[in-house]
Amino acid sequence: MSLKITVIGTGYLGATHAAAMAELGFEVLGLDVVPEKIEMLSAGKVPMYEPGLEELLARHVAGLPGSSGRLRFTTSWEEVGAFGDVHFVCVNTPQKHGEYACDMSYVDAAFGSLAPVVREGSLVVGKSTVPVGSAARLAELLPEGVELAWNPEFLREGFAVQDTLHPDRLVAGVRSERAEKVLREVYATPIAEGSPFVVTDFPTAELVKTSANSFLATKISFINAMAEVCEAAGGDVVKLAEAIGYDDRIGKKFLRAGIGFGGGCLPKDIRAFMARAGELGADQALTFLREVDSINMRRRGHMVELAREAVGGGSFLGKRVAVLGATFKPDSDDVRDSPALNVAGQIHLQGGQVTVYDPKGMDNARKLFPTLGYADTALGAVRGADVVLHLTEWREFRELDPAALGAVAAERVILDGRNALDPVLWREAGWTYRAMGRPAA
Structure with a gap:
């Protein structure tokens, strides 16, 4: 008998996981406590932009023309309990307000609602990013005869389906051979294709995601620290990174210097990791992450300073600033902790007239920063601008025609906050090009 799978929480992680499990051939039931989200997913639509996800959903959501019918959605915990052999918990773990620590309330609520309805012999699988030690505590909430496994997610926004x-x-x-066997059955296809399958205890599994994100954050902040040194010494951080x-x-x-990392994972994961290490009495082991975080946040302020210099060095009052990019990275509509919007917001607060354009993040940006100006195109954002800031490395921006933009800008000055544009191309079109960590480039 083929396993029946439920996915609890149908946000970014859950919607992707549910669609992928259906693609792998399983019958899947997704649950969310927000009825509007369930209605949307049941119509084959996703509440976020993720390349390929809507097409994947359409192939499997029951009731859609030509679909496999293997994927359904519900708001009923009772239906989930009766249906599932394997329950994946994919709810959000945001940063607590005013603290570094992780907010576990959504995970705790999910386990609290699942425990009374889950069938004996089922396997509950945590995918959310949680502080180490959480799995052992959550396992105690499940009834006898129901096991827990921890299977962390490693999704990159823009590549989540892949x-x-x-x-x-x-x-x-895992804590048993049976739990391992069930997970090997769930992931039989990718394992057969060569994906490594690493079996660990609970604490190690919980540490993998935060450790990986901490390493990536460290690498990004390292090259950004080198960019600061290059600024002081007259070096070129792009050539340094290449070498x-x-x-x-x-x-x-992850060696491209710029305005740093953002998003819903790296910043909150490294902060939660520091907070948990402190609770465990191992805070000294992660003190370097404070500097990683500090370097990252400093980059945003530095871009604001470069922009101020570019408009005359005094004040932003009366100056028009074009910002290309609102999302924290390309191929996403996610503006959570976006360095681009943070820089735009800082300049706006200092009196600048800021106009933002992003290929996919406009609606989310407007909700978060309603007082900024927004344009429907890059050309519209640049029209009349005293300085242009390139802050998210969308392909569309790399392919812009500098001459066409130069014809509508008040001043041909561009600051490349992602070191992703071709300086030669822009300078040939009459632009003053400046990038972080490349004072002489």
Whole structure:
């Protein structure tokens, strides 16, 4: 008998996981406590932008023309309990307001609602990013005869479908051979394709995601610290990164200097990691992450300073600033802790007239920063601008025609906050080009 799978929480992680499980051939039931979200997903629509996800949903949501019918959605915990052999918990774990620590209220609520309805012999699988030690505590909330496993997610926004169907690794924190066997059955297809399957205890499984994100954050902040040194010494951080990236112990990835990282994962994960280490009495082991976080936040302020210099060095009052990018990264509509919007907001608060354009993040940006100006195109944002800030490295921005933009800008000055544009191309079109960590480039 094929396993029946439920996915609890149908946000970014849950919607992707539910659709991917249906693609792998399982019957899937997704649950959310927000009826509007369930209605939307049941119509084959997703509440966020993620390449390929809507097409994947349409292939499997019951009731849609030509679909497999393997995927349904509900708001009923009783239906989930009766249906599922394996229950994936995919709810959000945001940062607590005013603290570094992780807010576990959604996870606790999910386990509290699932425990009374789950069938004996079922396996509950945590995918949410939680502080180490949470799995052991949550296992106690489940009734006798129901096991827990921890299977952290490693989704990259913009590549979530690929990362779920063809993961670069699968981690299974388990307490029994049976739990491992069930997870191997769930992931039989990617395992057969060569995805490594790493079996661990609960604490190790919980630590993998935060450790990986801390390492990536450290690498990004390292090259941004080198950019600060390059600014002081007259060096070129792009050439520096190229040279050290050829060392295969270091590698080229995540060595592009700029305005730093943001989003819903890296910032809150490293802060929650520091908070949990403190609770465990191991806070000294992670003190370096404070500097990683500090370097990252400093980059945003530095871009504001560069923009102020570019408009004359005094005040932003009366100056028009175009911001290309609102999302924290390309191929996403996610504006959570977006460095681009943070910079735009700071300049606006200092009196600048800011106009933002982003290919996918406009609606979310407007909700978060309703007082900023918004344009429907890059050309519209740049019209009349005294300085242009490139802050999210969308392909659309790399392919812009500098001459066409130059014809509508008040001043041809561009600050490349992502070191992603071609300086030669822009300078040939009469622009003053400046990038972080490249004072002489």
